Amino acid sequence: MSTAEPTAFPTDGAAWPAFLAGTVDSSLDDARALLARLKDGTSRTTTEVLDLWNDADIAIARSSSAAHLLSEVHPDADLRAAAEERAQAAEDLVTERGLDHELWQVLAATDAEGLEPGAARVREHVLRDFRRAGVDRSAEDRDRLRALAQRCTELGLEFSRNIRDGARSVRVAPEQLDGLPDDFRAEHPAGEDGLVTLTTEYPDLLPVRTYATDPAVRLALTFEHQCIGWPANSPILAELLRLRAERATLLGYPDWPTYDAEIKMIGSGQAIADLIERLDALTAAPAARDVDVMLARYRQDVPGAAAVTPADNLYYDQIIKNEQYDVDSREVREYFRYEAVKPGVLDVVSRLFGITLQPVDAPTWHSDVEVYDVTDDGRVIGRVYLDMHPRPGKFNHAAQFSLVPGIAGRFLPEGALVCNFPTGLMEHDDVLTFFHELGHLVHEVLGGHQPWAMFSGVATEWDFVEAPSQLLEEWGWDADVLGSFATNAAGEPIPAALVARMRAADAFGRGTWTRRQLNFTALSYGLHADPPADLAAYTAEIDARFGPFTPIPDTHQYAGFGHLDGYGSAYYTYLWSLIIAKDLRTGFASGLMDPVVGRAYRDAILAPGGSADAAELVERFLGRPSSFDAFAEWLAEG
Incomplete structure (x- = not known):
């Protein structure tokens, strides 16, 4: 078959609903028809069965990919919602396929003898995925697994939507932007009320956390960022964790991480726990040294400061790199237009x-x-x-x-x-x-x-x-x-000596960065290994053990932890x-x-x-x- 033409998106805004129907809906219809053909009783060779399966896989992937992308990027909210519905439909079809007992019997009746390596690998993976879906369970269990998978998809989409649409903001006086680069200040003029709006989107959040000399501004914006998705996502996440655990149990696994890791490189949930312990031992001392250096420098500005929080770490990281390694982030950014x-x-x-x-x-x-x-x-x-x-x-x-x-x-x-x-x-x-x-x-x-x-x-x-x-x-x-x-505005390339200093400075903070990743890894794993009754309390326990920074009170970062949908227990990735x-x-x-x-x-x-x-x-x-x-x-x- 010749290579198809690339995607042709609409040129007229009014044509987008028809595009969804013609691209996503039609592909899903094609997939359903192909799966029905596999069950029509026709005698087929293993190669013919796998080719039909592959055609259905292609149709599902085309519909699912387009729907998920447009649900995240299209400027029209109604179109995003319509795309999200299609993404749900595609996921539901995958669930239905995995629990289709008749379809499984067709694939199970195939023979690996004589298959080329790629086809043999496909057959092996398909049969594995059928087993992991629960197709060999009782009819009652299959019905429950189907309902659980569909509900988990709904919850995951809602969880992501609340994060995507949950941007927050703070209003500050212009003088509170001290320390921020001139171009940032020029792009953030005061409104009619004399105040500047700062949002939790990254182009505002990261410069504020990195450069704002006013700790109150850093704290205010970081606080809002760590509350994205809250309170709406708290019950959603709690239900999602509970249902994933139920799915794993029904499928014969002790917990979700054990089920999820079975088809990953790491191989098992226990291996994730072992990785956490190994990295804990490697990162504890380097992270503690980094925090001590940051806190000592913080106390030069604020005598008696008790702790370094996520509102302070980026600021003092760049201060230390400037003072101890001669790397000024504001100078560096001049070369990155x-x-x-x-x-x-x-x-x-x-x-x-x-x-x-x-x-x-x-x-x-x-x-x-x-x-x-x-x-x-x-x-x-x-x-x-x-x-x-x-x-x-x-x-x-x-x-x-x-x-x-x-x-x-x-x-x-x-x-x-x-x-x-x-x-x-x-x-x-x-x-x-x-x-x-x-x-x-x-x-x-x-x-x-x-x-x-x-x-x-x-x-x-x-x-x-x-x-x-x-x-x-x-x-x-x-x-x-x-x-x-x-190059900078004058067209001069970044000096090699500056890059060398940047590389040297990068070694500082490596302990805290890795430790922070370990915190997220442990949270992702622990929430799924034994879903807690109190999400905030469990998050606090993880923070207390892994830190490396002192959490900001009354924040709910787990509610905006988007990887808990797509990655689930696998943030260790x-x-x-x-x-x-x-x-x-x-x-x-x-x-x-x-x-x-x-x-x-x-x-x-x-x-x-x-x-x-x-x-x-x-x-x-x-x-x-x-x-x-x-x-x-x-x-x-x-």
Whole structure:
């Protein structure tokens, strides 16, 4: 079959409901028809059965991806709501398919004998997923599992919606913006009442937490940010945790993490608990040292200050880096102008992986969105969309969203980068985020040429999927890489000496950063391992053990912890993947921009998608199994 044309979005706002019907609804109808064909009694070979299954997989993925993306980015609230309903319908169909006893019998009757390796892997995974869905349980249990899965999808969508739509703000006097860069102050004039509005969106939140000298302003905005989603999300999360636990029990598992981890690299819920203990031992002392340094510096400004809170840590982190490492974040950000960073980062990744991004004039869901065709030696291999700046009702973090699953010879992969960067000067952390999320997007495209939808794009084990993106952040610390695009207003490239100081300064705070990630990991795992009756009290227990910062009273950060929907008990993924990413970095000993290594990495790690186990992919690239050593050395540098 020839490769289909890329997605054609409406040019008329009134045509969007029809687009949803023609794209999402029709794909779901196609999937239902294909699944019905599998059960029509026709005698088929195993290959024919798996091909029909794959066609249904493609149809579900196309509908689900488009619905989830538009529910997060479309500017019209009614259209977002309609897309969310379709996302629910797609998830419900996946649930129905997994519990369809007749369909399971068709697949179970197939024979693995003589199948090519990819088809054999598909068959194995499909039968595994049927078992994990509970298809072999009693009819009564299947009905309950179906209801539980559908309700969990509803709750997850509502949980995410409350976070997406839950932006808050504070009003402050202009003089309370002391310390903030001039461009930020110019972009935040006082209103008619003489006050300035600051929102909890990242382009306001991060500069305020980093630069505002007034601790009351930092505290006020951080407090509001840590209350996003509250109180609405408290009962939603409580129910979601309870129902996930019930699903796991019905399926014969002791808890949700044990069920969830079974198909991930880590392998078991106990292994997550063991990882937490191991990282606890590694990070406790470095984090405590970092906090002591921050608190001592805080007390120079506020004698008698009792503790460092999340309203203070970014501010004193940059103060210490300025005073002790000669790194002024305000000087650094002068070299990161979005208009130069965007093409620069895209060029770095293009050169590294031997691809080209060609701008395309095509309609999208918003005028801010840019479209690029990805080409390889002149051949188009995918299409990507960059939706980079905040607006009301839009997804308010940073992520890569699939749009079209790439299928070899049939559909080119399409994906969207959805971020919330400022349009002017960026923080260095923004640049690292850009590299990180672009890593997901490139993985989606380069891995999107598998024959099986199940293994296309970023469809690796979920706790490996962050490793390639965390590795790509390393390019944001390289002096030669940054010097190729990071320039100030006069066009002068960022000095290599400044980058060297930035790298030295980055070692400070590594303990607290890792410890904070461990806090989230332990919270994610613990909430699911034994759902607590009191979410706030349990969160306080986690904070008391892992810190590293003293929590702000009366906040409810768990209500805005969006990863509790998508990642569930698996937030450990970020630290687990970071361990792997630091190990992968050792493969670039000859230089980050070595095209031979870049191509070898592309072929070994990115291009296979999920067609092989992640541990095998890592060993292909490194020539050995993955090791903890590089991560431990990196952490010890702090």
